[in-house]
Amino acid sequence: MKRALCLGLRFLLILSFVFTMLIQSSEEWANAATSGTPTSFKVTVTKIEMHNGTSYVEIWSGTSEIDLSTGGTFDGIDDITLPAGTYSLIRVTIKNAFPVKGDLTDGAIHYYTTAATWPGQTTGTASVGTTTAGNVAYYTFYNPAWGSLNASVTLPEQTISPSVVVVAGVSWIPTLRFTLTNKLTSTDTGGGGGYFTISAPDVTIVMP
Amino acid sequence: MKEPKAGESGDTRADSIDRRDFCKKAIKRSSIAAVAGVAGYIAYKKPAVRSFFGTKEAYANSTNAGTFSLKGDSD
Numbered sequence: 001m002k003r004a005l006c007l008g009l010r011f012l013l014i015l016s017f018v019f020t021m022l023i024q025s026s027e028e029w030a031n032a033a034t035s036g037t038p039t040s041f042k043v044t045v046t047k048i049e050m051h052n053g054t055s056y057v058e059i060w061s062g063t064s065e066i067d068l069s070t071g072g073t074f075d076g077i078d079d080i081t082l083p084a085g086t087y088s089l090i091r092v093t094i095k096n097a098f099p100v101k102g103d104l105t106d107g108a109i110h111y112y113t114t115a116a117t118w119p120g121q122t123t124g125t126a127s128v129g130t131t132t133a134g135n136v137a138y139y140t141f142y143n144p145a146w147g148s149l150n151a152s153v154t155l156p157e158q159t160i161s162p163s164v165v166v167v168a169g170v171s172w173i174p175t176l177r178f179t180l181t182n183k184l185t186s187t188d189t190g191g192g193g194g195y196f197t198i199s200a201p202d203v204t205i206v207m208p
Numbered sequence: 209m210k211e212p213k214a215g216e217s218g219d220t221r222a223d224s225i226d227r228r229d230f231c232k233k234a235i236k237r238s239s240i241a242a243v244a245g246v247a248g249y250i251a252y253k254k255p256a257v258r259s260f261f262g263t264k265e266a267y268a269n270s271t272n273a274g275t276f277s278l279k280g281d282s283d
Binding site: 068083172175180 | 272274275277279280
């Protein structure tokens with residue numbers, strides 16, 4: 001009887017220990033990573049093509065960067081000549097390099113992005129966080145799924161529906177939109193340290 | 209014989225010479241006008257073709273073009 005009681009107590013002790021560990025680990029998990037929206041996210045467009053029913057026509061090529069957080073018209077991609085025709089597809093080529101700046105509160109600590117890469121991580125994937133607001137800086141992320149850092153990425157072609165018929169005087173202005181909400185993640189490594197990572201943004205071309 | 213009215217020639221031969229002279233002058237005026245018209249047409253046509261790399265197609269494309277702009281934003 002005593003032995004059974006002893007075994008039962010031991011079982012309860014182990015159970016309470018496991019329960020305590022679970023609670024502790026879930027708290028740590030909650031503090032481990034926080035997601036938010038970057039305050040600045042820059043993208044560079046290098047080429048725009050549109051399909052006229054027969055083939056793709058290069059509408060523009062060059063280098064034009066814009067901060068998508070503030071938005072606006074891409075510098076140089078403004079009032080450019082669009083030959084007459086009926087266009088049903090559009091595709092945009094961008095640079096796989098996205099200068100990002102942001103800050104997040106992870107637990108009780110507020111972190112800011114810096115230009116340095118977190119030790120042990122690949123360049124372009126993890127920004128060292130700083131708690132000093134004055135040291136906030138851009139970090140150039142890239143999306144490994146789209147190739148190497150600075151590589152040219154032709155985004156999937158997008159259907160223009162209904163097709164746009166260009167004649168003299170027609171002005172056609174689509175919008176390149178990145179979904180950035182909660183794409184920036186801050187990870188607290190403990191001891192007042194942390195780093196930022198970014199998830200692949202969703203990209204769409206919004207028709208006018 | 210009926211008397212000719214004022215301004216009318218009583219001589220049919222003189223009438224015939226007048227008509228011939230009028231026709232000659234009319235033909236001359238028409239040919240000058242035609243030459244001027246053709247010259248004007250050529251003068252009008254040439255600069256338009258020259259302006260766009262010498263091809264009619266390029267000219268047509270340029271005159272029938274629209275404009276394109278690209279905006280960027282986030283959500």
